[in-house]
Amino acid sequence: MPGGRLTQQERQRIAAGLADGLAYAEIARRLERPTSTISREVTRNGGPGGYRPQLAHKATAQRARRGTTAHSHADRPSGGTAEDRIIELAVRSGMPRMMARVHVDLLLSEDGRRTAAELVRRLKVSPASVSVAVNSLVQYGYVRRERDPRRRRDIYVVDDEAWYHSMAISAQQTLESAQAAMAAAETLGPDSPVGQRLLRAGTFLERVIEDLKESADRWRTLLM
Known part of the structure; x- marks a missing residue:
């Protein structure tokens, strides 16, 4: 290929x-x-x-x-490029800055693929910083790891399916929180004020996540 x-x-x-x-x-x-x-x-x-x-x-x-010019500057972007704005939006949503920089660099690459060495060179950061960032991105489904058997190195890949997988992982985590809230409500007593509050919150989250998962499954073909 x-x-x-x-x-x-x-x-x-x-x-x-x-x-x-x-x-x-x-x-x-x-x-x-x-x-x-x-x-x-x-x-x-x-x-x-x-x-x-x-x-x-x-x-x-x-x-x-x-891109070559932008990555020759300091570690934290100071301009107003589209790349900078995407990074800032990701940071505002709660993503650590280094994780956001790695993710955006992969998103904007021609084929959505980078090695760790390429990320280190492009972002002008340490290998350890890249390692922590890509491990988190893999954990949350934003990126997948492929092995290059010829050179015995990892290649980090972001593709359209990553959006589905990251959403599925996030939905599962929220669903587990909802189930924990409903279990706590049973323990505390569903008729108590705290129990009622936890039961309502857990039920709300469970229904929303079920709808989200069904919608993601229904529209997944758009990514193929």
């Missing part, structure tokens, strides 16, 4: 596939690329109805030049 950045010829074939109404997965199969590479390429460059291969190729080159 080819790796690296998409060529202009591949982008022209993507445009032709979209014009023929092909799904991302079929275009990816024909190009021998991951489906996530195709969906990310199209999403970042106008969407299915506005994808133009020449403009996409030029925009990717410009992003690569900006």
Whole structure:
């Protein structure tokens, strides 16, 4: 399977596939690329109805030049680029900054793949910092780990399925909290003020998470 950045010829074939109404997965199969590479390429460059291969190729080159410049600065980003804004939103939602930087760097990579050494070099941080960040990302389902048998190293991958898996992991954790609250309500007495409060909270969370899981399963095909 080819790796690296998409060529202009591949982008022209993507445009032709979209014009023929092909799904991302079929275009990816024909190009021998991951489906996530195709969906990310199209999403970042106008969407299915506005994808133009020449403009996409030029925009990717410009992003690569900006990325090289941005990563040559200090550890904490100070500019107002799209990458910086995504990182700040992730940090505001509770994600540690280093974890957010690693995640965003993977998200914005051409094929969604980086080695630990590449992350260290691009982000100008220590191997230990990257190790902690990627281990957390793997634990929460945002990233998966692949093994390169030829060079005996790990490759960290983010693809479209990662959104489903991270949501499923988060939903399971919340469901366990809801079940713990309802169990505590039984122990304390469901008729007591505290028991009633815990029972209402647990029931609410359980119903919401069940709806969320059903919705994620129903729409999972959009990621394929």
